[in-house]
Amino acid sequence: MDIETLREYCLAKKNVEESFPFGETTLVFKVKGKMFLLTSLDSAVLEFNVKCDPEKAIEWREQYAAVQPGYHMNKKHWNTVTADGSIPNRIMREMIDDSYNLVVASLPKNMRE
Template sequence: MNIEHLRMYCLQKPGVEESFPFDESTLVFKVGGKIFLLLSLTSNPIQFNVKCDPEKAIELREAYDCVLPGYHMSKKHWNTIIHNGSVNDTYIKEWIDHSYDLVFSGLSKKIKEQLIP
């Protein structure tokens, strides 16, 4: 999965917006105004941060060398994924989905209804 595929995967989710709120090299994806993925456009290999359930975050870090505590984020709730080819795209998509679902589930009922009529 390259940057453009990752970007398109995120954007196909309901209510997702992309922006550059921090700098021109960090692409941020939000749902309901809340961040669920930060993507570095300058890293090689591709690196991105995703939100994660704290227990699952620890399990993933122990199981996969490409999963690290979230860079510049809460280490308890965020993982940095280094997409170096050591895991297949199915896992990458699962981790993105998990992040999106966590953030979406925390939104108010009113915002959820606005995003998904």
């Protein structure tokens, strides 16, 4: 997965917007104003942070060396994923989907619809 594929995948989701709230090199994707993925644009290899169910976060870390506790994030709820080719794209899309769905589920009911 590369940055353009990641960007297109995130923006294809309902009510997603991108922004640069942490500076011009950190791209953030939000659903209804809540962050579900962020990535640095100045890394040699694509890395991104995704929100996770705490049990699933540990499971991903144990299964893939390229998944680590979230860099500069709450390590219980966020993972940093390095797209170094060791994780199938299907699995990375699943991580992104899980993050998006967790954030949507946390929104007030009137915002979820």
